[in-house]
Amino acid sequence: MAAGSDAVLERMMTLHPKIIDLTLDRMHRLLAALDHPERRLPPVIHIAGTNGKGSTQAMIRAGLEAGGAKVHAYTSPHLARFHERIRLAGELISEPALTALLDECVAANGGESITFFEITTAAAFLAFARTPADWTLLEVGLGGRLDATNVVDQPRLTIITPVSIDHQQYLGETLPEIAGEKAGILKRGVPVIIGPQAPEGLEVIEARAARLGAPVLAFGQHWHCFEDRGRMVFQDENGLLDLPLPNLPGPHQIQNAGAALAALRHLGADEAACEAAVTRAFWPARMQRLRTGPLAESAPQVELWLDGGHNPAGGEAVAATLARMPARETHLICGMLNTKDVAGYMRPLAAHAVHLHAVEIPGEKNTLPAEVTRDAARAAGLPADTAASVAAALSDIAAGNPQARVLICGSLYLAGQVLRENG
The missing domain is CATH 3.90.190.20 (Mur ligase, C-terminal domain)
Structure with missing residues (x-):
């Protein structure tokens, strides 16, 4: 990889004494300096959860793209190179585009304190706002309520994949506390797809949805998915889908596929798009x-x-x-x-x-x-x-x-x- 973006990314690591410092104040300040790219994104699907966010996002993207849509996707952390985090209308961001965006964000930030994740998320929003596409898939970095991605007022859909105990030093010691942080991405009136949850986590998420008047589509209530004789069966109020097993290996991918299919069906995707979601998704380092x-x-x-x-x-x-x-x-x-x-x-x-x-x-x-x-x-x-x-x-x-x-x-x-x- 050219030295360009590496050098800027290295410099960005020094703009805040901590790697993680959860608050949205710095993010709002920088986005205002950049003329609010977060308000000009193609329709947003926002995904939080402890496990399965990336796989679920990859399956939604495969389904949308099979239907001919152009899709932006933001994910973290990256595995081999930073560019994996930002996918513009289906393609990984190019080195020249990334370097230019990072430089622009550093200049707009004006030497103020900001974390690496915040300033790179702002760069992603800038790229997404300037590149035409049909959808924006945003994966939460950590938690939800105070995550740098949680600045979009009206996403089209939110998704919460299974919540379990992780990152207690930032999100709380108990499952209800952690579920409360994840549920921070819910927005008034915006539908939420909820993957399989422990009862005490589900209770917190559903209570927040009720307060916000956010329609709930929850696993086990509004949609079901299971393996049957080497196939995957998905069922919701629109009927039953009999699909191949997900190409991402492991029984847990059935529930991730279920959340992706619930999202796609809610958005009106046809059966071919749903099949593509489970058979064409690629997500590295997941078995x-x-x-x-x-x-x-x-x-x-x-x-x-x-x-x-x-x-x-x-x-x-x-x-x-x-x-x-x-x-x-x-x-x-x-x-x-x-x-x-x-x-x-x-x-x-x-x-x-x-x-x-x-x-x-x-x-x-x-x-x-x-x-x-x-x-x-x-x-x-x-x-x-x-x-x-x-x-x-x-x-x-x-x-x-x-x-x-x-x-x-x-x-x-x-x-x-x-x-x-x-x-």
Whole structure:
């Protein structure tokens, strides 16, 4: 990648002492200086939730694009390069366009304090406002109520994917508190699609929707989705859809697909668009099979997978996916951040693997020491050792069993490193 945007992004990291500082004041100030691009976006679909936001967004985009629509999409974090966060009318933003937008936002900010996520979100809004499209898909960065994306007064639709415990240091210790933060994206009179929720989380979201007069389309009440004989069945008030299983692997993708289909049906999409949503979506590092690249080629007979899930619900989703795969000796290569519930992530995985190699995430200051990850795995009943790198761990596993299944997991940051190194 050219040095242009990298240099500006590096500079943006220094504009605020904290990476995360939840408030909307700085965002409103910068957007005013940029002449309010957030008011000129194509119709917005705003997505919050703990797990499944990115997959749900990818499926909605696949469905809308199959119907001929041009779609902007904003997502975070990126895996291999920053450009992945901003998709303009279907295409990743170009390097010259990104550099120019970032420079413009830095100039408009005038040296004031602002976080990296806030100023880059403003740049995305600027790009979306200037490029014609039919839809804007916005994925919340963290929480919802005070997230930098939560500045659009009248989205066309809001979506809340499953809410679980994560980011307690910012969002609250209990599920109802966290659900309240996510429900902060609801707007007066704007319909909300609610994915499967724990009862205490659902109660909070529905109470807020009622206060705002926001029509609710909730899983288990207004729409249903389930697997039946190797197909996916979706049902709402418009009738029943009999579809192929989602091409994104794992049983949890059925519920993500359900939320995407509920959204598409609400917007009037036809059956072909709904089928495209489940069969054409691509979302890297969500149980992604790595078949090519230097890492895959270093152990050609190993069945190599990559997943970026990093909280207890992510661990459960990965465990459920492994449970459905054909029997094969399974090893984990795991690196995590020190802000995550490592024990909660490990517990569901222990039954589905024979061994774990713990690694540190290269270049990541918040990486958990490999020894801590190893000890957490052992405490969960999973034999574990440390390794100097993903490549070293893979080589060790392949030497013992060239046909093992290997899952690299534990963090989106680790997944991004792997995708960069694997080309």
